[in-house]
Amino acid sequence: MIRTVAKRGFLVGVDPETGDLGSRDCLDATYDVLRAYRTRHLTPAYPTEIPNLWAETLVLWSDSALKPR
Numbered sequence: 001m002i003r004t005v006a007k008r009g010f011l012v013g014v015d016p017e018t019g020d021l022g023s024r025d026c027l028d029a030t031y032d033v034l035r036a037y038r039t040r041h042l043t044p045a046y047p048t049e050i051p052n053l054w055a056e057t058l059v060l061w062s063d064s065a066l067k068p069r
Helices: 002-008 026-036 051-055
Strands: 011-014 021-024
Touching (some): 002 026, 021 026
Antiparallel strands (some): 011 021
């Protein structure tokens, strides 16, 4: 899955090949890798979801740990 995520690249907006509005961002990559590892109770990642807000739904995750002191 990591190779698949790396090959598909990063895109948020209109896909020039298909004309479809979509997202292939860090949230999509993280979600796909976690699903491949069969992570239990994974919160669904909707196409309009904001990555940081989605990450806050994960068990024991805190943004405060990432802030400089």
